[in-house]
Amino acid sequence: MFNTASSAPVATPSSGARKARLTSNQRPKWLVPAVGVASIVVGAALSALVGFNVALWAVFAAVLFLVAATLAVSLVEGPRNGADSLVTYLVYTAFVLAVVPLISVIWTVLANGLPGLNANLLLTSMNGVTGATDNAAVAGEAPVLGGAYHAIVGTVSITFWATLMSVPIGLLTAIYLVEYSKGAWLGRSITFFVDVMTGIPSIVAGLFAAALFGLLFGPSTRFGFVAAVALTVLMIPTVVKNTEEMLKIVPNELREASYALGVRKWRTITKVVIPTAISGIASGVTLAIARVIGETAPLLVTAGFATSINWNSFSGWMTTLPTYIYYQILTPTSPTNPDPSLQRAWAAALILIVIVMLLNLIARLVARAFAPKTAGR
Amino acid sequence: MSTTVTTKEPASGIRRAAAGGQAGDSVFSALSLGAGVLILAVLAAVAVFLSLQALPTFRAPAEEISGGAGFFSYIWPLVIGTVVAALIALVIATPLGILVALYISHYAPARIAKPVGYIIDLLAAIPSVVYGAWGTTVLASSLVPFYTWAAEHLGFIPIFSGPASQTGKTMFTAGIVLAIMVLPIITAMSREIFIQTPKLHEEAALALGATRWEMIRMTVLPFARPGIISSVMLALGRALGETMAVALVLSSGPLMASLIQSGNQTIAAEIALNFPEAYGLRLSELIAAGLILFLITLVVNMIARAIIARYKEFSGAN
Known part of the structure; x- marks a missing residue:
């Protein structure tokens, strides 16, 4: 798949030698998105082989994309541009990696915290709240008592x-x-x-x-x-x-x-x-x-x-x-x-x-x- | 004549203000000097009071210390645990933090760079206990499959030797949580320095035909190296002293090589977990452990600050 991607721009358009000179050794616009889609598909397949889960899929797809896109760009534009695009993709990956935990933390706090956020929590203390109170709450006999x-x-x-x-x-x-x-x-x-x-x-x-x-x-x-x-x-x-x-x-x-x-x-x-x-x-x-x-x-x-x-x-x-x-x-x-x-x-x-x-x-x-x-x- | 009359009013007002205190001047300067000296005194007091309270531990016979073999054999597994947790955090956070800083300073469009900076600052603003709670409920359990896999396939490496923890509450998880917590420090400081790279250097590199990465490698990184080192040192100081993430995430135990089993402990978490019930010699022991932690972080921070100070003299920045 990547071979076809890399050989494609070599086929010069017939419109003229001038355009060919300008675009030679330049990756076509569709190259990197195509590699991206391919990595996602192949990543899905690979993770399905091991036992599918979303995190694994994301990891496989990201690694495949980094390797494949770097190779593709290197083959078309030379190793210097290859290294350049590798770092670019790494930088974007790092950014996503840094934001994922933030989203996860905020999501976890919202999802787990909102149900418990009520007047009880804001206006009562834990005075008199014992294990028995909580057991009753779990059994459905009483609301969750006690607050902060x-x-x-x-x-x-x-x-x-x-x-x-x-x-x-x-x-x-x-x-x-x-x-x-x-x-x-x-x-x-x-x-x-x-x-x-x-x-x-x-x-x-x-x-x-x-x-x-x-x-x-x-x-x-x-x-x-x-x-x-x-x-x-x-x-x-x-x-x-x-x-x-x-x-x-x-x-x-x-x-x-x-x-x-x-x-x-x-x-x-x-x-x-x-x-x-x-x-x-x-x-x-x-x-x-x-x-x-x-x-x-x-x-x-x-x-x-x-x-x-x-x-x-x-x-x-x-x-x-x-x-x-x-x-x-x-x-x-x-x-x-x-x-x-x-x-x-x-x-x-x-x-x-x-x-x-x-x-x-x-x-x-x-x-x-x-x-x-x-x-x- | 009339002009002198009109100028007389403000002049006397100013004179009154000026007369409002020869005494005021010296009181104010003494107050501000006193505040500065007080800070030095507080720092000295931290060391002195910790030492005073730790003294009984160093005097006590070896068999009365927890573990029964003296303070040294009690503390060194904790020191190693502390260092290992901090190192895991740095190994993950350093490359990530630098790349994110590069994203903000050189890759993201200006419109996006600012909000992204805020987002990273948000990451720093979340209280550590919330990270701990998140690490123990969300992160730990989601890492179990990875630990199981690592124990099966990488078990020959000591740090991945099995059987893997089935709760995920391991040193490795604690290290990852620490990495998330120190990432904003590295990113924020590196970004500040990346931005200060002389524009002319960057443009000269680009004009000579360098790609963006070559430009960064040849101009930005050499310029920022001392800054990156000091930001990493500061992050190390933070990771060494961080308590809650480890106390909540790690299910502690004796020192061991494997990072994916429950076991190991850090100084800060040991203190937090045991201090509320401690009394007598045990109290003094924990304070002595705190003193060791204080000394370690003090050294790390002083080295970091010394690097920054030296760098400031040379760079002409600021």
Whole structure:
């Protein structure tokens, strides 16, 4: 089949030598699509031989196409163009491969999460929900009870404290780096260590908070604020990096104009520099919140696990959405009938993803709506 | 005369603003300096408090440590498991991430490139616990046929030796989930650098008759090599420390060569799974494991950052 494909363009059209010269060593338009169709057909046949399934079919078809199309193009246009088209097809394949899991994840969360998303989930906690309740639900005697309200409460309060701590620290550090340090060794080392801090594994941040409060209040101290400290460690570098970028693109002319009017430096910063960059800073903070709100590991070791509503971050265990999902999957409320737990977990995952996506969207909208009015970059 | 009167008002306003603080100036600069120093202090505190809490483990007699043979023999299978999981992730994610970055920077039409960048960022925004849940329910079971096939036909290679796990909750699955999670890091960073390739180099290559791939190989990749290396190092740091994907996906066990049986464990997942019930020496042991993980990722990240810093000096970019 591929031989006919490659020999076809050699047959010169009779309309004239000029056209033949221009199109010689050029693949005809139909060549690659034809190879594609052939690969799909042959791939189907091959996968049917082994035992048909769609994934196998896709893999066979893709491999066949990569090999065959490269060969066909090489034969017509020479090996250099062959290599070129191979890479082109690889790039497109890689893109598809990268998008497939994303679609699969979102599809799974939607398909499993939507049935469980109801007022019960949003407005009740797991207080009093036992294995017996879930067994009854599976037997059809009662609706699936229990919800994630306490987890939403925990997520909101822990994230609130983390934001409250990390934003001032991050903001002031960024101001120091951009406005004060001027490339001094301290500024350079802070930049370096903030970068390094970005790479701290989230569980290590959790262990740090646990170790710190363990020394202060005795081992196994767990309440919401400990988790907030852990999240602060993770959030600070993101806030610093984003704010730094934003402050850097504030044009120097604005600062100089302010200084020329005799305004002090701290006034210049608070009245001129920060208002100019505020939209970027706000969107950076939103992105940082979106990053830590989905953290699970540090909360496992710092906030414990609760089944009832707890608004107080300074005493008692707390549950957040990620730990709620984790425990509902790993230790279902009713070990014999895990389905209600899984349903609650997926619905909570859907809520979590919606929150994260909304935060990302808000960040983009904020950044776009009030983009710094500069010719900065 | 009247002009001086009119200019007097704003001038005095400014003077009032300016007078609003010699003190303010020094307070503000001290505050921002303090915040910067606080960050350094926090990083130091992480190391110090972890070390303090880990101390009992290093002092305890060997037979009291889990496994009964001392801390070293407890930790090294976990370290190897951590490294293996991260390596699987990198082997899959590096070529894929670079190709996707090339797609965005050089192949996709400009109209598509931007939304695709957003899509890749979305991939990064999904919380890790959701990836873990997806990996354990969807991915693990759909990989079982492949594992069975690999155990039958490739079983002579140690990493594919059977019998294959029938749940699919193996190291290999965990590695794939990790790969999906670090892919956006590699793609986003590589894309940034691919875009910065000097346009003149690219056009010169094309003008000399290079195909698009030859142009990329001769101008884009050499220019971006340090950036690619550092993005891979950062992805490695992330993969080493990632907890939830492994904790949920892997059905853990002792260290073994086969990646398609249940078994193996990583440091982060070991901590997450055992910390909530731990007390006394066990608590200290897990914190010591965390300290080791911290040191490993610290080294990896410092190397990555050093490469980036050196590269910045040479490139003139930024």
